Every structure is written in structure tokens, then in C-alpha cells.
Amino acid sequence: MRFALVGLALCLGSAAAPQQVADSVAPEASGTGVFADLPAGLAASAEAKAQGRPVAADNWMVAAANPHAVQAGADVLAAGGTAADALVAVQAMLGLVEPQSSGLGGGAFLVWYDADTGAVTTLDGRETAPLAATPQLFQDETGAPLKFFDAVVGGRSVGTPGTPALMADVHARWGNRDWASLLAPAQQLAQDGFAVSPRLAKLVAGDAARLATSPDTAAYFLPEGAPITVGTTLRNPAYAQTLAAFADQGAAAFYGGAVGKQIIAAVQGATGNPGVLSEMDLAIYQVKERAAVCAPYRGHEVCGMGPPSSGAVAVGQILGLLEGSDLSAGPLDPEVRRLMGDAGRLAFADRGRYLADSDYMPVPVQGLLEPGYLAERATLLGGAAALTEVAPGNPAFDHALNRADDASIELPSTSHVSIVDSYGNVASMTTTIENGFGSRVMAGGFLLNNELTDFSFRSHRDGVPIANRVEPGKRPRSSMAPTIVLKDGKPVLAVGSPGGSRIIGYVAQAIIGVIDWGLDVQQAVMVPHAVNRFGTYDLEAGTQAETLAAPLEAMGFEVNARGLTSGLHLIAIGDDLQGGADPRREGIAYGE
Ligand code: GLU
Numbered sequence: 001m002r003f004a005l006v007g008l009a010l011c012l013g014s015a016a017a018p019q020q021v022a023d024s025v026a027p028e029a030s031g032t033g034v035f036a037d038l039p040a041g042l043a044a045s046a047e048a049k050a051q052g053r054p055v056a057a058d059n060w061m062v063a064a065a066n067p068h069a070v071q072a073g074a075d076v077l078a079a080g081g082t083a084a085d086a087l088v089a090v091q092a093m094l095g096l097v098e099p100q101s102s103g104l105g106g107g108a109f110l111v112w113y114d115a116d117t118g119a120v121t122t123l124d125g126r127e128t129a130p131l132a133a134t135p136q137l138f139q140d141e142t143g144a145p146l147k148f149f150d151a152v153v154g155g156r157s158v159g160t161p162g163t164p165a166l167m168a169d170v171h172a173r174w175g176n177r178d179w180a181s182l183l184a185p186a187q188q189l190a191q192d193g194f195a196v197s198p199r200l201a202k203l204v205a206g207d208a209a210r211l212a213t214s215p216d217t218a219a220y221f222l223p224e225g226a227p228i229t230v231g232t233t234l235r236n237p238a239y240a241q242t243l244a245a246f247a248d249q250g251a252a253a254f255y256g257g258a259v260g261k262q263i264i265a266a267v268q269g270a271t272g273n274p275g276v277l278s279e280m281d282l283a284i285y286q287v288k289e290r291a292a293v294c295a296p297y298r299g300h301e302v303c304g305m306g307p308p309s310s311g312a313v314a315v316g317q318i319l320g321l322l323e324g325s326d327l328s329a330g331p332l333d334p335e336v337r338r339l340m341g342d343a344g345r346l347a348f349a350d351r352g353r354y355l356a357d358s359d360y361m362p363v364p365v366q367g368l369l370e371p372g373y374l375a376e377r378a379t380l381l382g383g384a385a386a387l388t389e390v391a392p393g394n395p396a397f398d399h400a401l402n403r404a405d406d407a408s409i410e411l412p413s414t415s416h417v418s419i420v421d422s423y424g425n426v427a428s429m430t431t432t433i434e435n436g437f438g439s440r441v442m443a444g445g446f447l448l449n450n451e452l453t454d455f456s457f458r459s460h461r462d463g464v465p466i467a468n469r470v471e472p473g474k475r476p477r478s479s480m481a482p483t484i485v486l487k488d489g490k491p492v493l494a495v496g497s498p499g500g501s502r503i504i505g506y507v508a509q510a511i512i513g514v515i516d517w518g519l520d521v522q523q524a525v526m527v528p529h530a531v532n533r534f535g536t537y538d539l540e541a542g543t544q545a546e547t548l549a550a551p552l553e554a555m556g557f558e559v560n561a562r563g564l565t566s567g568l569h570l571i572a573i574g575d576d577l578q579g580g581a582d583p584r585r586e587g588i589a590y591g592e
Helices: 017-024 040-050 067-078 083-097 148-152 163-174 179-192 198-206 215-221 237-253 258-268 279-283 311-322 334-354 365-369 371-382 500-515 521-526 544-554
Strands: 055-057 061-064 107-113 120-125 288-291 293-297 300-304 415-420 426-432 483-487 490-495 530-532 536-540 558-562 569-573 577-581 588-591
Touching: 040 055, 040 067, 040 577, 040 588, 055 588, 061 067, 061 083, 061 569, 061 577, 067 083, 067 179, 067 415, 067 588, 083 107, 083 163, 083 179, 083 237, 083 415, 083 426, 107 163, 107 483, 120 163, 163 179, 163 237, 179 237, 237 258, 258 279, 293 311, 293 365, 300 311, 311 334, 311 365, 311 371, 311 483, 311 500, 334 371, 334 500, 334 530, 334 544, 365 371, 415 490, 415 569, 426 483, 426 490, 483 500, 490 500, 500 521, 500 530, 500 569, 521 569, 521 577, 536 544, 544 558, 569 588
Parallel strands: 536 558
Antiparallel strands: 055 577, 061 415, 061 588, 107 120, 107 426, 120 288, 293 300, 300 483, 415 426, 483 490, 490 569, 530 536, 569 577, 577 588
């Protein structure tokens, strides 16, 4: 391994530390039970996760949120497929077995390391606002913002899906397997049926009232009016049919074909809250290749997704603000948490002011990550107490600027996939339909996103425009932070997580866990979370993070204990590959 493994005692101050970390995060289903019939290798991965150990492999690895999806990716990689091929198989399967988080009705960002050229590039498969959308999309007749779920549920929040186009694009660029063969396992399982996982059952039960608002969605998740239960066999023939069309026609099935027509009919026909998405929006949709946004951190390059995501800029800012500080006392040290928390607040202040779709709005990416700018902002962290006021800074910017601070609401769902193939390519993809179950509207056996609610509902503040306001064709600002960390030009870590705008804190902490705290990837995933975005310090309930409450309060922070359900999937790349999967969700890492 490239990273110095200095042991958990460093951060937790006790010989019993590994077990304490393991105990500190309540595991969701660990890959047994409804996944018990999976092959032995995957069961061993689930066992490693339950014991707090990373999974090791020599040639390739895949880490994703559901064992069926990991299996689909592993089969492709074992047969000599690339990370791009595996990504297609994994995404097709996630759309079936983890439908609440991502799928063909959503959008995704991919960070790709190409082993042949050494280049890191990013693909933007984010949803777009319909051409007919206006800045008032989420306002009532008086101009007041709608209530969040009034905006989410129905057709209004649905943006043009980008995930099918992204899948086809990555395959065309970097795949070497037959396209249809990558979709076949998910197609088969959709026909045969899969056992409903504990997490899916729990989330369906908790969302039954909203799922009931759309007839197709209700019929699938609430058959005969009752939520599907753990272990029930769920068949999805409509999804199998969609995958058959996708296999046959490629992305054209969506962006001009029959599946696309189903999407538009569902959006425009949504009862109570129809949307304006049209076939034209599908026809003109494009995946965009964008330069990776890379930030230095302690001899590494941390590369990720730039605008329309705020992910790489905010993660890079947090790390840059902390570069001059010693964090080695570990995640339970109040002073370390003061620094991390206020670095997060400073980054979020800039994010709220400056980050949006850079095709619509100049975004000062370089200015925000410029070492001199961050060093100056870091002087604000020099005291001993919480910052009493946090305002956006003034990064170097070559455009006239008048922006108001943003007011987007973001709640967690989403999924992250990390893959390393036997050729040395690395894929880090975060994929989403936004809220759990998205818009709750289904078409073709998959849920449609509510990504448009990632826009600011307000378009202006005191007459000043908000960068992330709705505009026709624009991509809503994201927090997704799929990341590849490089050292000396070589990839050493693939990482990402779901979690709404807390993604930024989760990813930054995981990187700090590996680089500063010397943790292996599984330990880094298991560190209790403490996330500060807008001033309130969220501490992960039921974990050792709660011991930080009193000292952080004494420093002047407002603290709040709550569930913090990240879904981190990490792969460290060194002499071998090591994978870690988040015990807060159902995923595993597996490799050979
Ligand atoms: N829609 C969110 C974003 O793009 C992600 C939602 C989540 O992670 O739960 O930032």
C-alpha cells in the first residue's frame, strides 16, 4: 500500500480501537439473509465488511451498494471486460435492485482514469431542465417557493434523464464487451424476480403515502395496497422490456424511441403535478465531457467532478483549507473537528454563492481552488472557537459578478460505484434519481428523477439573481463528488458517496481518513461522521461522534445528533487493491 498505516490507536487512543469503530456504526444488512444465495466470494466480502476488514484483490475490484450489482460487475471484470463495461452492468442491476437510489430515469457523474494515457476525465450525465421550464418552476402564484415535497412528487421535478446516455457513452469510449451482454443479467433477474432487501423494504414502508400517489408506482411497490416486504420476490417485466429495447437500440430507445415516449407520457400525465418535459428535451440531450477538477492535498491530486457539480470544488476547498493544519489527532479530537467543521462551512458559503452549471453562469473554479485564496481563507480558522460568522470569499474571477446566496434543499438518496479493472483503468461514478424514489413517477419499470429540485426554488434574492436558479436546458447544481486521488500521476484511491450535500463532508473525511489518519479503506468508511455545512454540526447518532457534542458546544457550535447515512465505496490502489463498503448500507466490495 502507498499509504502509511499507522493504526487506529492514533485516532481513537485505545488498543481496542478497531472494534470500537466497528461498533460505532450500526450495520444495515451485511450481505447475508436475502443475499445468502450469492457465491462464496461475495459472502466472504460481506463477512469482511461485518468484521471491519477491507477486501483485498490483485487484479480487479468493484464496490457498489448491492451484492447483485457487485456480482454483475464482477462477472464482467473476471471475463476481461473493462471498468466501463462493468459500470454498465452494475448500473443496469442497481436500477432493478436499488431502484430508490439510481437508474435509467436519473443522472450520473463519472470520473475516469485511463490506464493507457494516464489522463483523468469526467463525464457529465446530469439531468437537464426542460426547454419549457422557467425560473418560477418551483414557485407559487405569489412567487413564494413551493414546499419541498409538493415540488418533488409528480412530473414537475423530472429532468431529462442522462444515465442511459452516459452508459452508452462510456461503453462506446472504453468498453470491449458486447453491449447487450452487459444488460442481460439485469434483464434476466427482472424477469425471474429478486428478493426484496431489508433497506428497500424499509424505505418503501416509510414512503408508502408518496408512492401511492402514482398508479404504476403503487402497483409495483405497494401491491394490493401493502408495502413489499423483506425477502418477497419482486418481478419487474416492464424493466426487462426496457432493457431489451436498450440492448437492441442503444440510447436511441430513450432519446427518440419508445422508452422515451413512455417517459414523456408519465411526466406530462402525472396526476396533480404534471411536468413540461418533452420529446425535444430527450432528442437534444447530450453527455458532456468536462475537464476533471483537481486539487492538491498533502502530495496527492484529488480529482473529481466540476460544475454542474459542486463536489470537486467543495471537497478540494475543504482539503486546501486544512492543508496547513495537523489533523493527526484523529476524528474524535474536538480541535480536529473544529477545523474540519469550519472548513466545511467556509466551503459551503462559497458553494452557495458561486456554484452552478458553468454552461449558464461563469463559475470561478480556479479562483476558488487557488492556493493563495485558500491560504488566506484558512487564516479564519486560526482561532480556538467556532466562527461566529461565515461569508463567501472573493475568489479571483474574470467576470463581473453579482450573485445572491443560494437556497437549494437537498435530501439524501443516490448510489456510488468504484471500479478498478485488470487493465488499470479506474471508474468512480456517483449516480442518482435525487430523493429516495425520485419523483415517485415510474415509466418503463424504473423511477423518474426529481433532480430539478436541486435547483434553487427562489430565482432571486432582493432582486439579485441566484446562480443555481432554474433556466431552460440548464443542469441543476449537484453535490455528488465521485473522486479519484492520484499520487505521482498514478491513481491511489477511488471514492464517493451518496448523502445529498453531506456527500462533500463524507468524501472529504474518507480522504482525510486514508491520508491523515492512516486508516485502511474499511476503517476510513467506518469512522463516525461529523458534518458541518451551514453552521449546525451534525454528529452521527449512536456513535462515538456524540462524544464531540459537549466540547464542540463549548467552542460555540450548535450540535445536532442524527442519522448520517453515507454510502461510501472506496478502493485503494497500491501493491494490491483494497476495497471498503459502507456498513450503513447494503453494499460490498469484491475483487479477484
Ligand atoms: N441530487 C443530489 C445531488 O446531485 C444527490 C442526492 C443524494 O445524494 O442523496 O447532489
